[in-house]
Amino acid sequence: MVESQSLVGKVALITGGSRGIGASIAKEVAKRGAEVVINYNSNKEAADEVINEIEQFGGTAVSFQADVSNYEQSRSLVEQTIDQFGKIDILINNAGITRDRTFKKLSENEWKEVIDTNLNSVYHTTSAVINPMLEQKFGRIINISSFIGQKGGFGQTNYSAAKAGMIGFTKSLALETARRGITVNAVCPGYIETEMVAAIPEDAKEQIIATIPMQRLGTTSEIADAVLFLANNSYMTGQCLNINGGVYM
Incomplete structure (x- = not known):
């Protein structure tokens, strides 16, 4: 392992970490030596599969159930992680859903579901980890946004608004934490080979x-590579890494 890529001694919490991009991130972070907490909402079996893969190559991982669209469950998720591992060094806000519909047909519930899961969850988890990170004077907050938050997408006003909100959140929080050893960045994937696609x-x-x-x-491992870069970089903050094959420039 290249020393600069090592995450030995770090604790990483990944929301929506049981499949797709989140699962790939969890495995790659664990390969670099981090102790990993995989958050899932409903699919414990998928989370257990990721943990099994991580343990097979000698990594350490556990899973905690929480609906991160819920404020109290998100705080409990962070508390459980700190109780077990003593700290959180890396928070990867990856949980997300789609409810695609043209705006004239979009229901209030479809709007709220996507905003709560994709955007409000970022506030919920980050607000719970920020004080511990400030106290330890170290933190890496990495938000998985989307090129749809930059470009827009037909039938995706809810999703686009949430992902654009993540980018604004990233830039503003980065300003507030830059002097305290905490970096805040976003990754904006393009079309990636996932179950959804x-x-x-x-x-x-x-x-x-x-x-x-x-x-x-794109592949989920290509997104995980971007996350690893940000987890190891101490001088990049408030930025969006666009991993999209050129679909948005």
């Missing part, structure tokens, strides 16, 4: 790929 009909997927200059979908 796999469910798209093949002809629609081909149309999507045609809009990407690199002519392919």
Whole structure:
């Protein structure tokens, strides 16, 4: 392991860490030596599978259930993590859902669900970790946003608003914590090979790929690489890493 990539001695909490991008991040962070907490909402079996993979290569991981759209459950998640590992060094806000609908058909519930899970959750978890991070004078807060928050997306006013909000949150909190050893950054993935994308009909997927200059979908490991970079970098803050194959420049 390259020393600069080592996360030995660090504790990482990943929301929505049981599958897709979150699972890939959890495994890569664990490979670098971090003790990992995988948050899941409903799929304990998927979280257990990720933990099993991590333990097979000698890593340390546990899972805690919490609906991070809920303030109290989010605080409990952070408290459980600190009770078990003594601290949190890296918070990766990855939990997210979609409820795509053209705006004229978008229900209030579909709006609230996406805002609560994708954006309010970032406040919930970060507000719980910020004081412990300030006290230890170290922290890496990494928010998984989306190019849709920069570009917009048809039928995605709720999702776009939430992901754009994450970017504004990232920049503002970065200003407040820059002198205290805490960096706050965002990663904005493009179209990534996940279960969500796999469910798209093949002809629609081909149309999507045609809009990407690199002519392919991204991989979850490519997003995890960006997270590892940010977890190890002490002089980058308030930034968005665009890992999108050129679909938005």
